Amino acid sequence: MSDKEKGASRTSRPARPGKAQRARLIDVARAVAVHPSTVSRVLSEDRDARVGPQTAARIREVAAQLGYIPNASAAALKTSATHLIGVIVHDIADPVYPRILTGIERQLAKAGYMAVIGNTGFDPDAETDMFAKMSARLVDGVILGTTRLQDPVVRRAGEEGVPLVSVLRRPQDADCAAVIDDCLSGMQALAQAVACAGHRDVGVIAAPQHLSTGKERLAGILAGLRAHGVAVADDRLVFVPRMTSEEGEAAAQELLARRATPPSVIMAVNDRVALGALRALRKTGLRCPHDVSLTGYNETHPLDLIDPPLTSVAIDLDRVGAMAADRLLALIDNPALPREVDRIMPELRLRASLAQR
Amino acid sequence: MSDKEKGASRTSRPARPGKAQRARLIDVARAVAVHPSTVSRVLSEDRDARVGPQTAARIREVAAQLGYIPNASAAALKTSATHLIGVIVHDIADPVYPRILTGIERQLAKAGYMAVIGNTGFDPDAETDMFAKMSARLVDGVILGTTRLQDPVVRRAGEEGVPLVSVLRRPQDADCAAVIDDCLSGMQALAQAVACAGHRDVGVIAAPQHLSTGKERLAGILAGLRAHGVAVADDRLVFVPRMTSEEGEAAAQELLARRATPPSVIMAVNDRVALGALRALRKTGLRCPHDVSLTGYNETHPLDLIDPPLTSVAIDLDRVGAMAADRLLALIDNPALPREVDRIMPELRLRASLAQR
DNA sequence: TTGTAAGCGTTATCAC
């Protein structure tokens, strides 16, 4: 069947009433009276496509006139590049992710990519499910925010040759590109500040230890305190199964219930959890920082306006996202690139919620 | 060319070293010794595909064994359905959007869809650009969070027959499905509470009037106050070009600079702007609510923990998102459906930032 | 500089 016949048959396709008839590449070609491949060359630009300038101009003109929009699925099928990036996160409502996503989006848009987002709601099965769906040649790469120390998604991405960059967290052994902040030293610095403020009875609300952040932040706290001769008692350490303010509140309540006297400070794994803990303190009738000091991590929320202003550790999350996107795009461009780990330095934000003791 | 020859030629395709070789539909078919169309019928399930139960079982088994993942681009090209939904927002870091997105995501995932997100950064050109990209047969429908009263995206979607649901805002005249909260009555109720608290000198930080939210919220404030005989002086009304805390702070500073005495209350278009205004009050040395009361809208942020706890109006944003997703999916299923407008009722949250005067 | 032709991997619509 020749192109002309093909075209003719298509021209006579029944105009579906609901959907507007879209102009195709071949329609543009026919209108300009050139071959489709010439149109493709012009509209794909980037290549060393040598096309006559007036032909090119005419093609562009007619394409615009017909309102031609290339069919991404067709192009993707041919080139197996969708210009789509998957972003998998635990909970998009956790304020760290929107900030990271802002940076990701900005860099992706510049390169003509878009982000497909997968919200797992802390469901481990959802993580692999979403990856499987995305991996269905739907995305050119994945930014993973749910990375566990032993991560099935990271493993599968490696097996399937899907470019992947982990954000905030990183797997333990796998050779995996990542953009993270130095949780360990950030928390260590914070813990030293806590110890220097005179606190000896420290309560800790830590995160799951299958996450590098959970592990590193706890290690940072313990190391920072130890440097000042302070240890955390067994019953002063609680874990949240997920980092929400509700879990933070529940964990703080548990912590406070364990002994008749509260710790002199509670160090939470992040701000969200810390704010939950603050609610628990209030409900228990304890004043912060007068009775119990409190610290967070990430510098999300308007912490300066909280009562009391919450001590935290600031991360440039927008930058984390931007770097992750850049690295992923580089990896897509050249899959042989080494899987580097970028580290962002966190910065202490001491505020009134941490009192001298 | 017969299928067998085709298959043979493909089997001998050079194994690219970087990418893992993916099993295709035809590979499964060959392994089971059935025709590709049979495999397609089995794995697409839903249809009234009458396939022998043991054949189906065998196909599923082999597919799993080969780790077969259908190529989404190919399916999309054929069916012109990508199972992708575009979500366009001003600023994903604005806490209203992650909440909406949570609801959207949940409903989409249930139906086998995923969200592609477009962050315009308040750039009107980006709005149409993103839509054009998404519209490249890339998405089956769009949820629009940037809707202006006269909206080019809404118009184009109508022309191109792309299903669209507007969230939070709605266009003025266009026949457009939308899920919104009743800003007008929400703000009106809040304004009445303000007037009842004895405030007569009311400052207002309003949003751009090309957005239905901006217009309705301002109208609600004015109507609510008027009901109690209170008018807003011209120099007590300022506008933010975008709803960020920085703009809120700047606007409040402007408002305070206009007269020697501050208004007795500032009503901000939303919480984010209100928190910026709170920073301005503090920097100016004014205490809230002692010197100036303050109100927000949306009930984002941990408002109960702010100093002082911020009076606001709560919207069930998760529900807004979920309803928008459901409506869009229904519209995709049946484009002839009427474009209904769902309204969510807001709820007053009176807190200490609004003092009796 | 432009045209030719072959396919990317799937599914819809027929036959049988």
Add this chain to the structure above:
DNA sequence: GTGATAACGCTTACAA
């Protein structure tokens, strides 16, 4: 119940 066939709309060597 299963098989054959023809697209879906685009890209890209290669030929001219």
